Amino acid sequence: MARPQAILTLTAIGAFGLTSAATPHGFPRCTHSHFEGITQTASDGTIVGEPDARDWGCVGGGHGADAIRALPRGRTAPLGLALGPPAPPPTAVCMDPAAPNPADQATRLQFGLPASAHVNLSVYGRRQGHGPRETFVARALVDAELAAGLHAVYWDLSDDQGVRVAAGIYRAVLVVGEDALCGDIEVR
Numbered sequence: 001m002a003r004p005q006a007i008l009t010l011t012a013i014g015a016f017g018l019t020s021a022a023t024p025h026g027f028p029r030c031t032h033s034h035f036e037g038i039t040q041t042a043s044d045g046t047i048v049g050e051p052d053a054r055d056w057g058c059v060g061g062g063h064g065a066d067a068i069r070a071l072p073r074g075r076t077a078p079l080g081l082a083l084g085p086p087a088p089p090p091t092a093v094c095m096d097p098a099a100p101n102p103a104d105q106a107t108r109l110q111f112g113l114p115a116s117a118h119v120n121l122s123v124y125g126r127r128q129g130h131g132p133r134e135t136f137v138a139r140a141l142v143d144a145e146l147a148a149g150l151h152a153v154y155w156d157l158s159d160d161q162g163v164r165v166a167a168g169i170y171r172a173v174l175v176v177g178e179d180a181l182c183g184d185i186e187v188r
Contacts, residue, residue: 028173030182038101038169038184045099045110055183058094059176089114089148095174095181102186103157109141110152111174111181119146120175121153123185125165138165157187 039051090112098107109121121142126133138159155172158164167187174181 028175028180028182030171030173030180038186039097041097041099041101043100045096045108047097051097052184056095056097057181058090058092059179059181089150093117093174093176093179093181095172095183097183098155098172098185102188103155104188106154106156107185108152108154109172109174110150112150113146113148113176116145116147117176119144119151120173122173122175123155124171124173125168138170155185 037052037054039055040048042048091114093111093113095109095111098109100107111119111121113119119142120140122137123139123141124135125138126135139155140160141153141155165187170185170187172183172185
C-alpha cells in the first residue's frame with residue numbers, strides 16, 4: 001500500500017514541477033512564436049513595401065489583433081502625425097509599426113489607448129545556447145498607468161543595463177489588461 005501512495009506522491013510532485021515551470025516572467029503568448037519578418041518603415045513611420053500582417057495593429061474586440069490593414073482610417077503613418085486639432089483617443093488599443101524599422105540607432109514605438117490603463121511595453125530577444133532558444137526581456141520600456149490618448153516611446157537599442165543589443169530580430173510587446181500586441185523590430 002505504501003508503494004502506490006509513494007508513486008502517487010512522486011507523480012503529484014512531478015506534475016507540480018511541470019505546471020510551475022511556466023514561461024519566465026509570465027511572458028505574453030506572442031513571445032512564444034517565431035521572431036521573423038518585419039514591417040519595414042521609414043523614420044517618419046511610412047510603411048515601405050508589404051506589412052507583416054502578424055505584427056502590430058489594433059486589438060479586435062478582445063479576440064486578438066487585427067492586421068495593420070485594419071487600423072482606423074487605413075492609417076499607415078504614425079499615430080502622432082495628425083495635422084490640426086488633436087485626434088480623440090482611439091476606440092481600441094492600437095500599436096503602430098516601429099519607425100524606423102530596421103533600426104540602427106534608435107526606433108520609435110507608438111500606441112494609442114482608448115481609456116487610461118496600466119501599460120507594460122517591453123522588448124524581448126532570443127538567444128540560442130545549448131538546447132532550446134531562450135526568450136528574455138531585453139528592455140522594459142514602460143510599466144506605468146497611462147492616460148487615454150496617443151503615446152510614443154523611443155528605444156535606443158540598449159538593454160536594461162544600458163548596453164547596446166546585438167543585431168537581430170527583437171519583439172516589442174504592448175500589454176494592456178488582458179490584451180497584448182506584438183511587433184518585430186530588426187536591429188542592425
